Amino acid sequence: MASKVWMAAVVVVAIVAWFAGYYSRAPAAQTATVVTTYSETATITYLTTVTTTATVVVRYYPITVVDALNRTLQIAAEPARVVSLAPSITQMLVALGLCSRIVGLDQFSYQLLKELNYTSCLPADAEVVEINAMSPTGFNGDAIILLKPDLVLADSGIEAMWAKDMQKLGVPVYFLYGTRAASFADIERDVEALGKIFDRARRAAAVVGWMEAELAKYRTPTNATVAQIVWINPDGSFYAAGNNTFVAAEIRAAGGINAIGQGGWGPFEPSLLIAANPSVIVVGSMGFNCTYALQTLRNIPHVSSVSAYSNGRMYALSGLAEDAVDQPSLMSVYAVAMFNMVMTGRAPHCLDTRWFLQQFPSPIPTG
Numbered sequence: 001m002a003s004k005v006w007m008a009a010v011v012v013v014a015i016v017a018w019f020a021g022y023y024s025r026a027p028a029a030q031t032a033t034v035v036t037t038y039s040e041t042a043t044i045t046y047l048t049t050v051t052t053t054a055t056v057v058v059r060y061y062p063i064t065v066v067d068a069l070n071r072t073l074q075i076a077a078e079p080a081r082v083v084s085l086a087p088s089i090t091q092m093l094v095a096l097g098l099c100s101r102i103v104g105l106d107q108f109s110y111q112l113l114k115e116l117n118y119t120s121c122l123p124a125d126a127e128v129v130e131i132n133a134m135s136p137t138g139f140n141g142d143a144i145i146l147l148k149p150d151l152v153l154a155d156s157g158i159e160a161m162w163a164k165d166m167q168k169l170g171v172p173v174y175f176l177y178g179t180r181a182a183s184f185a186d187i188e189r190d191v192e193a194l195g196k197i198f199d200r201a202r203r204a205a206a207v208v209g210w211m212e213a214e215l216a217k218y219r220t221p222t223n224a225t226v227a228q229i230v231w232i233n234p235d236g237s238f239y240a241a242g243n244n245t246f247v248a249a250e251i252r253a254a255g256g257i258n259a260i261g262q263g264g265w266g267p268f269e270p271s272l273l274i275a276a277n278p279s280v281i282v283v284g285s286m287g288f289n290c291t292y293a294l295q296t297l298r299n300i301p302h303v304s305s306v307s308a309y310s311n312g313r314m315y316a317l318s319g320l321a322e323d324a325v326d327q328p329s330l331m332s333v334y335a336v337a338m339f340n341m342v343m344t345g346r347a348p349h350c351l352d353t354r355w356f357l358q359q360f361p362s363p364i365p366t367g
Contacts, residue, residue, distance in 0.1 A: 061076060061077045061078060062076045062077070065174065065193070067176070067193075068156040068176055069160060071163070071175070073173075075151070078198060078199060079150040079151040080150055081103045081148060081149045082102055082103065082104075082152075082153060083102075083104035083144055083147060083152045083153065084102055084106070085109075085153065085159060086106065086153070086154065086179075087108045087109040087111075087112045087323065087327050087329070088155065088178055088179070088190075088328050089109075089153045089329075090102065090105055090112060090113065091327065091330045091331060091364055092207075092329055092330065094113075094118060094121065094366060095191075095330050095364050096191075096194055096203055096204060097366070098194075098198060100122070100123055102122055102123070103147050104147040104149060105122075105126065107128050107131070112323055116320070116363060127146075127147060129144060129147075136161050137165060138162070139159065139166055141168070144171070145170075149171055150172070151173075151174060152166065152169070152173040153173075153194075154166070154175050155175070155176060155179055156176060156177055156178055157180035158178070160180075174197065176190040176194075179328060181249075183246070183249045184211065184249055186328070187211075188208045190329075191207050191211075207330065210365050211330065211333050214333040214336075215253055217337075218254050222255040222340070222343045222344060223256075224256045224257065225258075225276070225278045226251045226257070226259055226278055226279070226281070226282060226339065226342075226343065227259040227273060227278040227281045227282070228251065228282045228283075228325065229281065229297065230265070230283075230286075231286055232283070232286065232296045232297065236299070236300045237268065237269055237270065238273070240260050240265065241260060242262050242266070243261060244264070245263075245264070245265065246328040247325060250332055253336045254343060256339060259276040259278035261276065270303070273300065273303065273306065274305060274306060277306055279313060280343055281306070281308040281313070282314075282317060283296075283314070283315070283317070284316075284326065285322055289318055289352075290316035290349070290350035291350075293317075294350075297316075313345075314349070315342050315348075315350075315351060316350050317338075320352075320356040321353065324338065324356065331363050334356070338351060
């Protein structure tokens with residue numbers, strides 16, 4: 001979304017000048033037998049057009065931006081070397097045509113690009129920055145500094161704890177909504193924010209338009225109640241998408257109703273799931289595979305009394321299908337499509353990378 005730094009305008013000025021004031025006289029009167037005076041005046045006007053071309057240079061940078069943590073940053077020039085610390089952000093950079101600017105990316109972003117077969121768009125010197133989102137210093141500052149980035153992009157949800165210490169890097173750090181998003185409007189706001197930072201507002205608007213067009217396909221209510229579980233503990237307690245999460249927004253956009261009436265991600269007790277009695281349960285792979293996830297789900301105490309269990313409406317996600325649901329970004333529109341397929345009985349019980357790419361061969365619009 002045009003890598004030009006300056007905008008130019010050409011001003012054409014027409015200057016019309018006229019010249020007047022030439023006149024001539026006949027020789028002075030001559031005396032003979034008869035005295036005769038003769039006089040003649042001639043006026044000649046010249047019209048000349050002079051065209052002057054002037055170039056007016058309008059500089060886009062520096063610009064001032066406010067991130068999702070309400071921090072004000074000044075971007076001095078168009079960032080040429082960028083570190084992305086979340087796969088949701090990496091998706092957006094690829095869609096904006098900025099993959100070649102990514103000199104550093106977290107391991108989850110790299111895995112995503114690898115599964116999409118997009119790693120060739122990265123520059124030759126790109127490095128994987130190993131992060132630990134559970135640690136206050138897990139952003140791996142030393143590795144980031146070695147990459148000499150112009151800008152670091154982070155997730156204000158899972159990575160907000162890093163904000164204070166990351167300021168010490170001496171590099172502008174911009175936090176996007178990321179996993180703190182509660183709606184598609186928040187996701188689209190992140191796309192537009194990157195469009196502003198990189199002077200690609202037009203491309204960002206096109207990406208947002210594409211998202212809206214995709215979402216419009218699935219707005220027919222299905223009345224299905226869906227519980228989307230991301231992790232199950234050994235005692236049966238679990239983490240799931242509450243009503244104020246972006247996954248709940250995906251379920252609503254697919255025409256469903258989020259069965260988890262509470263906010264946040266949990267942990268929730270098994271009794272909450274039993275009381276909610278969802279008609280559909282979707283569970284993540286928890287780092288393993290569909291078989292493991294479904295078996296773990298069946299081990300939750302009393303889950304057999306839930307409608308989704310008795311009707312055979314339990315589904316598992318892995319690979320790119322799980323990424324689409326868990327990462328609030330462009331592929332979230334396909335999470336909506338998958339939830340719709342699940343709710344209408346048009347999806348297999350295991351939604352994995354192979355199935356995902358068969359359904360959505362080009363998951364990220366690269367324009």
